[in-house]
Amino acid sequence: MILESVLITCNADGSPHIAPLGLHVHDQQLVVAPFRPSRTLENIARDGHAVVNWTTDVRLFAGPVTGRRDWPVLALPDAPGWRLQAAHTHAALRVAQVDDDALRPRFVCDIVHEQTHLPFRGFVRAQAAVVEAAILATRLHMLPADKVERELAYLQIAIDKTAGAVEHEAWQWLQARFADWRTGQP
Ligand SMILES: Cc1cc2nc3c(=O)[nH]c(=O)nc-3n(C[C@H](O)[C@H](O)[C@H](O)COP(=O)(O)O)c2cc1C
Known part of the structure; x- marks a missing residue:
């Protein structure tokens, strides 16, 4: 099972780096699997820590993949790292094992602390539609254009029927990205 999450790692200067990632669930552990190259990979390899955030504010998925990296965070009270202010639940992770790989290393993590902040x-x-479209936005270089257009048309139905203001805002950011892609901008 994969949990679509927002991972916060620490840059070398201690500042937070926010990126959506799918975390694989393996028994009591979570596996972070970033493709090379990535800042998330550099950070977690350097200090062996990360904070996973679970949120229904889907701007945290659409934002980072459209250049919006600056989100309200709070320092963890009892460990190094940051959590999202918008996290329903956060969990502090510590790397227990590294499976190195030329393409996609895997960091098998223990959950050292978990806390819930907001009701679900x-x-x-529409939230699921935004998450799917955000994934599409990161894979445009490897997907056939007609498949992307078909999937977007389908996802638009859920947006039209069920979105609130947050989902509409996230969807607009992604639509701007797809518009650039249609005109050939990388
Ligand atoms: C829902 C979702 C899941 C993602 N899961 C992964 C993942 O498991 N591994 C990965 O390398 N990138 C994943 N991505 C793409 C990363 O968020 C994106 O490439 C990001 O910029 C990571 O690079 P960075 O650490 O340099 O910022 C995902 C994106 C979305 C929207």
Whole structure:
């Protein structure tokens, strides 16, 4: 099972680096698997720590992949690192094992602390649509254009039927990215 998450790692200067990542669930551990090259990979390899955030504010998925990296964070009270202010739940991770790989190393992590901050009020289809579109936005270089357009048309239905203001805002950021892609901008 993969949990779509927002991972915060620490840059060398201690500042937070925010990136959406899918974390693989393996028994009691979570596996972080960043493709090379990535800042997330550099950071977690350097200090062996990361904070996973689970949030329904899907701007945290659409934002970082469209250049919006600056989000409200709070320093963890009892460990190095940061969590999202918008996290329903965060968990502090410590790397227990590294499976190195030329393409996609895997960092098998223990959960050292987990805390819930906000209530969960159910599924919104538009949230899932934004997450799917955010993944598409990071894979445009490897997907056929007609597949991207077909998937976007389908995801648009859930946006039209179920989105609130947050999901519309995230969707607009992604639409601007897809518009650039259609005109050939990398
Ligand atoms: C929902 C979602 C899941 C993602 N999962 C992964 C992942 O498991 N591994 C990865 O390398 N990138 C993943 N990405 C793409 C990264 O967020 C993106 O490439 C990011 O910029 C990481 O690079 P950075 O650490 O240099 O910022 C995902 C993106 C989204 C929207």
